[in-house]
Amino acid sequence: MLLGLIFLCSPIGARGLQHFLGVSLAGVEANIIGENLKSQVGGGGQALFNYEFAYKAFFVNVGVGADYQLTQGKLMSFIESKQMTDISGEPMEYQYRFEQYQEKQTILYGMFQILLGTKLSPNFYLQAGTHIRCAINKTYTTQANLFTTGAYSRWAGEFIANVPSYGFYPSDSYHGGGDIRDLRVTIAPIVEFGYLVPLSRKADLRIALFGEYAFPMNNEQSLSIVDYSQVNMDVRTWSQADLQRNLKFHSVLDSSILPSWGNLEIGVKVSFLFDVTNYKVPCHCMNE
Amino acid sequence: MFKRIVLELLLLSALRSFAMPIYTCDFESEAERQQWILNPTANAMQAASLKNKWYIDTLTHSGPTGNYALYISADGNKSINYNASNAMFVLAYRPMTIPKGTYGILFDWLANGKPSGSDAISVCFVPDDDLNVQKQLFSSGNSSSVPNWVKQYAIDTVFAHALTWQHAHIKYKSDGRPGKLIFVWANSGGTAKNPPACIDNIEVLDESACAQPYGISHMAVNGVITLTWEGSADSYSIIVQDNTTGKWYGYTTKENKAEISDLEEGMYSFRLRGYCGSDPSPYAEYNPFIVYEGTRCIDYLTLNKAACYTGAAGNINDLGNSMFGQGCVDYGYASIKSRHTIHYLQNEYDPRTMDDEGNSPGLKTVPSDELASVRLGNWETGAQAERIEYKYKVEEGASDILKIRYAVVMQSPAQMHDIGDQSHFKLDILDSYGQPIGTASDRVCNSADFAAGYGEDMGEWYTVNKSGNMVFWKDWTTISVSLRNYIGQTLTIRLSTSDCTQGGHYGYAYFTLACETGEIRGLACGSEPSTHFEAPQGFNYRWYREDQPDIVLSDKYYLDIEPNDTMYYVVDVISKTNENCYYQLVASGIPHNPIARAKYTLSAANCQNIVSFVSDCSVRMFNDQRSASSQEWESTTAKVTDMAWNFGDGTIISTHRDSVTHAYPPQGGKYKVKLYAYLSERLCCDSVEVNLDLPDIRTKDFIVTHHICDGDVWTFNGKEYIDETHDTVRYTSWAGCDSLFVVDVYKHDRTPIDVDTMICGNDMPFLFFNGKDTLSITQSGNYRGEFINRWKCDSIVSLHIQIEPVLAVDMPDTSMVCADGEAFDIPYQLLNGRLDSIYVYMGQSALNVGFEEKYGFCVGEPMIIPLPNDVRPGKYAATIRYVTPLCKAEEQTIYLEVNYPSSVLDQKSHNGWVGVLQNEVDKYHFVRYQWYRDGVPVPGATDPYLPMTDLDVGHSYYVYLIREGETEGIRSCSLVYGVATGINSLLHTTRPYELYTLYGEKIVAPIFKGLYIVRYLDNYDTRKIYIR
Structure with a gap:
């Protein structure tokens, strides 16, 4: 609304106010920042249509576009356990020991951003703003090594392992995947610092470095990372094959294992902006 | 010299104390002095008139020892003298009993008296039972003659006219009656000729006990007097008095000769007696005038x-x-x-x-x-x-x-x-x-x-x-x-x-x-020319210069010349009885100097180092007749006759003799001897030092050891030895020093020697020298040796040797038992040798956990060592001592290992695992584990449990447990993995049953011993059983 007012109230053609339309493309390096992440790597790109109006050295840029990211993260090893009675009737703590837990995410966002900037010099500018985006398409795949053990108070040692008859299976690779449930609505502050290259009187090329940190909004993250609901837990009949088949994983982005995660992007943007300002020819008339 | 005298005198007095005269008195003993009655008078008036009195005191004595003598003094014992103002006599007597027999009465006496012989000593023995005479035994200060009883009982001649101590030896035949030995000094009136009577060293001696030496003669050469005599006594003592000085010297010897040095020429009284054992003989007297031959140009006194x-x-x-x-x-x-x-x-x-x-x-x-x-x-x-x-x-x-x-x-x-x-x-x-x-x-x-x-x-x-x-x-x-x-x-x-x-x-x-020599006295002495010459006195003289014989310079025995006059002067020494009898002497003022030279030779006698010095002093003169540049001292033919010797031991003598002899102690040593040569009445002097390094001529006692064979005879020093003996023989060396021979004679048998011996096998081989070869014996048996031993005694040695076999016991190095067991049962097997008993000595670590210090076992008895209650599993060192009946005990170290009981483990059926229980870990603090299969470590099995998938049936397993803070661990008792067989027999039943662990797990068969639950299916009765 404010922007519209600024837009409508700006006199068309006044030399102090200019209007631009453009398109920008960016390549980003993306990271999910969160606890329990052992490592993270990712990247993507952005494409935006921009409108910008400028007054002297100040300008406002509004963009609409898409943001596509591919990320991969590894979790720290973790253990999930259950108190059970083993096949011989002895109480034990049955432990799932996950290692090398790794998830890849592919997310396509729709994005709206607004930036306020200023020219620092004829060529350098700085702008800052924010964007809001929302996932349009979001999937994940999971891979982890898992071995199961049993911990007993009666027996010496931390746990008993490699006793398949007792469900203590040796380490093996487990897979999962699916859609990320969360809409991935984020709001991110953006900072951009760029260099303006006039291509002509009417066109500018801007090359900029930018960074933005997306905060998730309304992300419940209530799911457990591992879904055992379909696994056979009968100690007499369970098996590793069943575990292989029926052990499910949720996305870390949906699970409580990654509380308070954020998404950092750092990229290079190239923007083309065309001057669509309707300039009035100044009258050098004498009192008409 | 002095020291020797002291030594000799001590020996002399020692010898004297062992002598066996009937009576002896040297007046040294106060008790003996008290026995003498001196100067008895009839009454006080006679006593007052007695001018000459006998005293026993120290104004004189005879002999080298002692201080006291019996003598006459007329001035109250201030001096030895007598009053001859009138005739008188005075008695001194000693009551005694001389046993029946003939004896010698010996005493030393000194008395001068008038030439007429009226002053003399008489010696009498008056028996006590002659009461008449006993009443007359009084002195008289005024008596014209001696009483008749003196003549009646006089033993021998009267004694007088001696100015030096004499020795009297009178025979006396005693009838055994007690009486009094009386000495009477009688003098007539007139002029006293001192000294009066002096008596010392009285002896009453059995002369037959030891024969008197005889045939005494002497030789005196080079300052040594060699006295020789005949006699057969064991030893002799000699007392010498220098009649000139009155000094006494004493010597002892075992030979029939004595060599005495350091006596000047002169008159000596020698008294020589022999000792037969401890019995003395009477003295033999010998009074030579000692003149040393060779000391004069003519020995006219010899x-x-x-x-x-x-x-x-x-x-x-x-x-x-x-x-x-x-x-x-x-x-x-x-x-x-x-x-x-x-x-x-x-x-x-x-x-x-x-x-x-x-x-x-x-x-x-x-x-x-x-x-x-x-x-x-x-x-x-x-x-x-x-x-x-x-x-x-x-x-x-x-x-x-x-x-x-x-x-x-x-x-x-x-x-x-x-x-x-x-x-x-x-x-x-x-x-x-x-x-x-x-x-x-x-x-x-x-x-x-x-x-x-x-x-x-x-x-x-x-x-x-x-x-x-x-x-x-x-x-x-x-x-x-x-x-x-x-x-x-x-x-x-x-x-x-x-x-x-x-x-x-x-x-x-x-x-x-x-x-x-043709010498003149007063020749210049030293470096200064003389101005005064003297010719021998007793002649007439005519002095003149050599080149002016006609000018008589003097007719006295001396001539004085000007200083620095070195002309030659001649004196005619003319006989007073005939002026035609004269000889000439030449003198000059040329300075003369004595040159002192000496040589010496060493010898030894009487256990003393004897050094004979010979002086070769000469005179040199300064010849200034030569040219000034060649003036020098020239030797002359004159001799130095005035010499003095400092022998370096404190003794200094002056002598004219060229040879002197001096005795030094037998231990030798270094002495600086100095000879002084004098000229011109000691106006000038030269000296020369002779450094003596005298040997120690004392002989040590030494031991002679000799070995004889049985039946042999060995002669040594004139004595035959046939048996083992340990003898002591006195020996006098060439130097006269005494030492002791200890003769040890050992006797060795020739008889055959049987040796029956046992040798332990560990001491093999046994080396036996059989007289020819050395045998290395390793087997029991009989062996023979023929020897000439080192004592050259031949003997046969029969050796029967029994070799005790080497002990060999088969026993493990380590014995194991489970901690829940009862005892170590250590197997052993005697492979060789004989064993008496076995002892096991537990080490300190075993003692700390409750083992006994020692366990003993008889042979054949099982070696069972009970485990202490709650013994801590561990490896305990012990020493096993095998005691043999005859040989040295053998020892071996064994390790007794108490393993953890299998109760530290438990099993999980259903193909579970076997593992260590947590409460055992809490108890023992295990920190490391290693599983073994049949004694071989299972690779990678380092967890406290071992899955049963890793177990093979029929194999034994145990886990090696290391406790916290330790590097060495102890294993658990083994378990054999497999199905227990014969379970029915263990349960002693044929009833159907099910078997459960204590946790309710049903099992087919137990693989570990322990408690299980059996449930009988016929009545569902359950009970616990312990399955081993």
Whole structure:
């Protein structure tokens, strides 16, 4: 609304106010920042249509576009356990020991951003703003090594392992995947610092470095990372094959294992902006 | 010297204390002194009048030891003297009992008295049962004669006229009655001739106990007197008194000779007694006049080296000796009988040359500067003649002037006989042909012939009227004869005396002989020329310069010259009796210096180092007659006669002798001896030092060890040894030092030796030398050896040797038992040898967990070591000691391992696992684990559990457990994986059952021992069972 007012109230053609339309493309390096992440790597790109109006050295840029990211993260090893009675009737703590837990995410966002900037010099500018985006398409795949053990108070040692008859299976690779449930609505502050290259009187090329940190909004993250609901837990009949088949994983982005995660992007943007300002020819008339 | 005397005296007194006389008294013992009754008088008046009294005190004594003697004093014991104002006698007696028999009464006495013999000592023994005489045993201060009982009971002659201590030895036959031994001193009125009676060292001796030595003779050469005698005693003691100084010396010896050094020439009294065991013999006396041969140019005082002759007065002029009998007649100087004797008393005057009262001095028998003189002839008439001859070889330079000093005493009747019949004195010097030397005119000078009352020089004779007879005596006269023309020849110096041929008047002479060099006294001494010369006195003189013989410078015995006058001067030394008899001496003022030189030789005797020193001093003069540049000291032929020796041990002597001998202690040592040579009455002196390094001549005691074979005889030192002996023999070395031989004789058997022995196998091989070869014995059996042993005794050795086999026991190094077991059961097997018992000594770590210190087992008994309650699993070292009946025990270390019981583990069925229980970990704090399968570690099995998938049936498993803080662990007891068989038999039932673990797990069969639950299916009864 404010922007519209600024837009409508700006006199068309006044030399102090200019209007631009453009398109920008960016390549980003993306990271999910969160606890329990052992490592993270990712990247993507952005494409935006921009409108910008400028007054002297100040300008406002509004963009609409898409943001596509591919990320991969590894979790720290973790253990999930259950108190059970083993096949011989002895109480034990049955432990799932996950290692090398790794998830890849592919997310396509729709994005709206607004930036306020200023020219620092004829060529350098700085702008800052924010964007809001929302996932349009979001999937994940999971891979982890898992071995199961049993911990007993009666027996010496931390746990008993490699006793398949007792469900203590040796380490093996487990897979999962699916859609990320969360809409991935984020709001991110953006900072951009760029260099303006006039291509002509009417066109500018801007090359900029930018960074933005997306905060998730309304992300419940209530799911457990591992879904055992379909696994056979009968100690007499369970098996590793069943575990292989029926052990499910949720996305870390949906699970409580990654509380308070954020998404950092750092990229290079190239923007083309065309001057669509309707300039009035100044009258050098004498009192008409 | 002094030290030796002390030593000897101690020995002497020691010997004395072991002597066995019936009675002995040296007045040293207070108790003995109390036994003497001195000066008994009848009443107080007599006592007051007694002027001469006996005292026992220390004003004199006889002998080298002691202080006390019995003597007369008239001044209250201030001095030894007597009062002869009137006749008196005084007694001293000692009550005693002399056993029946014949004894010698010996004592030392000294008493002078009047010449008449009226003052003397009498010795009596008055028996107590002669009561009449006993009543008369009193002294008298005024008695004209000695009582009759003195004559009645006198034992022997009276004693008087001795100026030096004499030794009396009188025989006494005792009838065994008790009585009194009495010494009486009696004197007549008149002039006392001191000293009065002195008595010491009384002995009453059984003379048959030990024979008196006899045949004493002596030799005196180079300062050593060698005394020899005959006798068969075990040892001898010698007491010597120097009659000149009165000093006493004592010596002991075991031989029949003694070598005594450091005594000056002179008159000595030797008393020699033997000891047969501890019994002494009477003393033998020997009173020689000691003159050292070789110390004079003529040993005229050594009469036994001279030729003595006796003959008739008429033959005095015979040149040959055919009419004379050979042999010296010497009964001592005092005896009228002595015709060739030595006078040595320095202040003796010939009584025949004095008047009857003896008041005026007469002829001194010994010139003042002589040691002694020889008397030839005696004052006995009988127309006797005596002759004495000395051989003399004339040496150049040393003594070519013969100086004869003589004094003559001849009796003549008032009416003199013809000259040829008068008493005569003759001096002749004969050449080697027996002819008088020189020409006829020379003979005037080198001979003498005096007849009593005749001669031109009678004015020089003295006359004494002796009982109607005239005694002519000529005082000491010197004849100096120059023998320079007879150098190299051996001359005979003959002196002769004779009585008058009529037989009524005697004639005798005294003489001394000496040699002189042509030297003048007063020669310059030192570096300063002399200004005063003296020729020998007793002559007439004529001094003149050598180059001016006609100018007489002096006719006295001396000449003084100007200082720095080094001209040569001549003096004619002219005989006073004949001016044609003279010789010349040359003097110059040229300085002379003595040069002291000495040599020495070492020897040993009487356990002393004896060093004989010979001085070779000479005189050099400064010859300034040469040119100034070559003036130097030249040696002369003159000799130094005035010398002094410092022997370096505190002893210093002056002597004229070239040779002196000194005794040093037997331990030897370093001594600095210095010889001083003097000239011109010690105006100048030279000295030379001789450094002695004397050996230790003492001999140590040593041990002689000898081995003999059984049946052999060994002779050593004259004694035969046939048995084992340990003897001690006294031995005197070549140096006279005593030492002890310890003789150890060991006897060795020849008999065959059987040796039965056992050798332990561990000590093999046993080396046996069989006399030829060395055998290395490793088997039991009999062996034989034939030996000549090192003692050269042959013997056969039969050796039976039993070899005890080497012990060999098979036993494991380690024994294991589970901690829940009861005991170690250590298997062992005796493989070889004999075993008596076995002991197990537990180490400290085992003791700490409750094991006993020691366990003992008999052979065959199982070696079971009970486990202590709640023994902590561990490895415990122990020492097993195998005790053999005969040989050394063997030891072996064993480790007793208490393993963790299998209850530290439990199983999980359903193909579970076997693992260590947590409560065991809490108990033992295990930190590391390693599973073993059949004793081999299972790779990677380091967890506290082992899955059963890793177990194979039929194999045993255990886990090796290491506790916290330890590096070594202990294993658990083994478990065998498999299905227990025979379970039915274990349960002793055929009933159907199910078997569960305590946790309710059903199992087919237990693989671990432990508690299980059995459920019988017929009645569902359940109970726990323990399955092993």
